[in-house]
Amino acid sequence: MRIFGAWGCLAFLVWAIVLGIVAPEIKIVFVLGFVIVFSAIFFPSGLKPIRRPEFWVLVASAVLFSPLLIGEKDFSLLGLSLSRQGFWVGLWMALRALSMALAVGGFAYAVSADEIARLFEAAGLKGLGFAVGVAFNLLPTLEEMARNAYQAMRLRGGFRRERLRALRMLFVAIVLNALRRGDEVVEAAEARAFRPDGPRQEPLPLGRADLVLVAVLTVLGAGLLAWP
């Protein structure tokens, strides 16, 4: 059962993104630590990406490439000219990215499309809110769909010859599956009597747990930034 409502989840997401951007260098380690602990307790499904090796390859490559591409080269390793500044920039960049990606993952798993739509509706953006909510919830599905379509084609020897044609077929299959999934969403929305121009839905409740979380995050964020 979810302890926090959509407002609480949104507060956590906003906190992680803002701190992920503004927290200076070493403090980003604390932000990341908090995001991991919080997600592990309240949105464990959001930590699914860190179990995948490709996720770590992505993070590690940001650290490994930066010394080659950023800053003045001031030392060499295994015959490569590298930059200390580039290494640190890459490391902080990877930690910032990690904390934001995990917070987004947690939010996407915890908050439904309907709740995201209602959050936008609270800001007066009804049609857009619905579209963003559906898009946000489709992200993990699309990733899985693309992987399944690719694996299915590979198992049938799809990429051995005529790779361009295979790529075209893969693209069409992914878009087609996404549209079919979209049709299911349309049916579900219409079954719930959703109309883009229909009457406003009940506003999302702001629970006591959400208020406590907002207060804790505000104090923690301000403390982290003010701490010398």
Next chain:
Amino acid sequence: MKTRFTTRDLVYIAVFGALWGVLEITVGSYLHLIFPPVTTPLVGVGTIMAAIGMVLALIGRLFVPRAGSVLMIGVVVAILKALSMGGVKLPAMIGIIIECLLAELSLFLSRKPGRGGFMLAGCLAVLWTFFHKFFASYVFLGRGIYDVYLEMLKKGAQALGLEMGYALVIIAAYLLVRIVAGGLAGWLAWDLGKAVQARLTGGERALE
């Protein structure tokens, strides 16, 4: 906000926004992370991502044939982009929305949807990536337009193996690369979109 899109239109906008968004969040953010905008050569990450995005947004237009659908897809992508990993994303978000606005404008001018209109939309949208460099550097980094121009000339001259004096040729090369990429994106969007439509209605024989 009063919406004139149906539920199906909004869901399809979400589908194409999510498809483009997934690519921006994964491939785009990753490429921007290892090739920051300051190292952008003749063909940058922005140009490649804009062309790929336009393919998806224009296919979206085939499925939601209403004015404003490409712009809505762009807004959805910009919001998803705001939540992706990477550093400063506001310039990229604004870039995506301006590209979609330009695509909308050319689709409005070409009236009837067709391959030509799609190619024009792609060209105009991807062409913005050239001007976006000036716009974003001036607005977000406070750099003078002339400095950006000089840096661009230097990078272009290096890439083409020319002297910096051939400024017109270098700028023409920058523009040409983007026009070709955008045109190709529009052409592909029409081709792939029709293939998807045919497959949905069962008209195409196994995508031959």
